[in-house]
Amino acid sequence: MSEDFTLDPELCHLNHAAVGPWPRRTAEVVARFAEENAHAGSLAYPQWLEVEQRLRERLARLIGAVSPADIALAKNTSEALSVIAHGIVWRDGQNIVGIQQEFPSNRIVWESLATQGVEWRGLDLDASSDPEADLMALCDDETRLLAVSWVQYASGRRLDLERLGTYCRAKGILFCVDAIQGLGVLPCDVQRFQTDFLVADGHKWLLGPEGLALLYVRPELRETLTLRQFGWHMVEQVGDFDQVDWVPAESARRFECGSPNLLGIHALEASLSLIEELGPETIWTRVQECTNHLIEAIDRRGFELLTPSDPALRAGIISFRVPDRSAEPLYRALMQRKVLCACRGGGIRFSPHFHTPLSVIDRAMEILDEILAAPPAS
Structure with a gap:
């Protein structure tokens, strides 16, 4: 599915809830x-x-x-x-x-x-x-x-x-x-x-x-x-x-x-x-794979999930909050590192789609780890 898109490989596109990328066609x-x-x-x-x-x-x-x-x-x-x-x-x-x-x-x-x-x-x-x-x-x-x-x-x-x-x-x-x-x-x-x-x-x-x-x-x-x-x-x-x-x-x-x-x-x-x-059922199944993978990564890190974990109560948007950290500076830092996301409702909003490789989600979370581990800017 990812072959239908020509996204920059250095970009982690997790912002379909804002403006999605165009397919190649x-x-x-x-x-x-x-x-x-x-x-x-x-x-x-x-x-x-x-x-x-x-x-x-x-x-x-x-x-x-x-x-x-x-x-x-x-x-x-x-x-x-x-x-x-x-x-x-x-x-x-x-x-x-x-x-x-x-x-x-x-x-x-x-x-x-x-x-x-x-x-x-x-x-x-x-x-x-x-x-x-x-x-x-x-x-x-x-x-x-x-x-x-x-x-x-x-x-x-x-x-x-x-x-x-x-x-x-x-x-x-x-x-x-x-x-x-x-x-x-x-x-x-x-x-x-x-x-x-x-x-x-x-x-x-x-x-x-x-x-x-x-x-x-x-x-x-x-x-x-x-x-x-x-x-x-x-x-x-x-x-x-x-x-x-x-x-x-x-x-x-x-x-x-x-x-x-x-x-x-x-x-x-x-x-x-x-x-x-692709068909709506295939797309929904694939989006669930992405969002489930993302929720697991959020839970492992002890972040606060703002989106319901129950698949029946969510779609493609996953929002979360890092304890004791303001969302806005984290959002700006993520965007500077080419993690395309949003700051909504006091949290970070990721929104992967059917074509999003799980490796992109993993890389985005690793970049967030690096941001959190870095000393605060003076």
């Missing part, structure tokens, strides 16, 4: 696209649109959607969440339930609805031993939406989407999932999870570029969202520029107001071709 596709554009302009535009359609088909299969028509392509997760938040017709006094420790995109967008009299209620995940039950307990008769991340960006804590989705469907509560830290690692099925909305950027575990994201809206709900963005690309008769009496597209394309990001589309489609060839 993705870099080659982007280079060909650029060369083609430089020499022939948009002569191949019809073929470019075929790649766009293939991307929608791959994304639909990846999440278990019924049809590629259920897939919209947004610029990023924040935009996709905003389409949902400001598309729902709210009533004064309604509320949204979520998690306090969410990445800002999954908090700010809901807090912005306060001007419409909508309350955002955040569960303190750090104080909860059963987040699913506690999220349900925060809901009441005025709860319109439950909005959570599948996997928390800092702690790596994974939620039971099937349990939450079953509850929401039974109570008539809309269910929105930010899947950015799970999609590409874990098998996904929006039908089984009973998600009404699912969003995910392509630049993390999907190994694609920034600037392109998935937006899934359950087909029965598409027309209930008020459109806030308009343009030539979101109409049913797309390409008929003389059409005067326009209507929004019946498909999820209604949420795409303007020209598609065809460069990003070529890149993400290529990356997903690799993910689809």
Whole structure:
């Protein structure tokens, strides 16, 4: 699997939860696209649109959607969440339930609805031993939406989407999932999870570029969202520029107001071709090998594991804290030694993927040992 990547051998890439590396094929596709554009302009535009359609088909299969028509392509997760938040017709006094420790995109967008009299209620995940039950307990008769991340960006804590989705469907509560830290690692099925909305950027575990994201809206709900963005690309008769009496597209394309990001589309489609060839079960098995190996290394050193050790409660993120050492200086030292990681939630966050050799994890931990053994800078 590592032969599909051309990473610098001196680099320990353990940061897929931030920005993942492109596979070899993705870099080659982007280079060909650029060369083609430089020499022939948009002569191949019809073929470019075929790649766009293939991307929608791959994304639909990846999440278990019924049809590629259920897939919209947004610029990023924040935009996709905003389409949902400001598309729902709210009533004064309604509320949204979520998690306090969410990445800002999954908090700010809901807090912005306060001007419409909508309350955002955040569960303190750090104080909860059963987040699913506690999220349900925060809901009441005025709860319109439950909005959570599948996997928390800092702690790596994974939620039971099937349990939450079953509850929401039974109570008539809309269910929105930010899947950015799970999609590409874990098998996904929006039908089984009973998600009404699912969003995910392509630049993390999907190994694609920034600037392109998935937006899934359950087909029965598409027309209930008020459109806030308009343009030539979101109409049913797309390409008929003389059409005067326009209507929004019946498909999820209604949420795409303007020209598609065809460069990003070529890149993400290529990356997903690799993910689809391997299959979600194979990828998840391999990621578990990496994370189990990492947890064993953390435990041997007596570090504090911030991510649940139970595989059912985690995905690809492993966060830990070194006792009596501040995380920020350790993070900076690791980055200086080409250990690509992150500082999140007061700890060091490593996030290996299916292609990460176990030897890279071992080398990263050995480098951390050397940093800890070195005398503090004067």
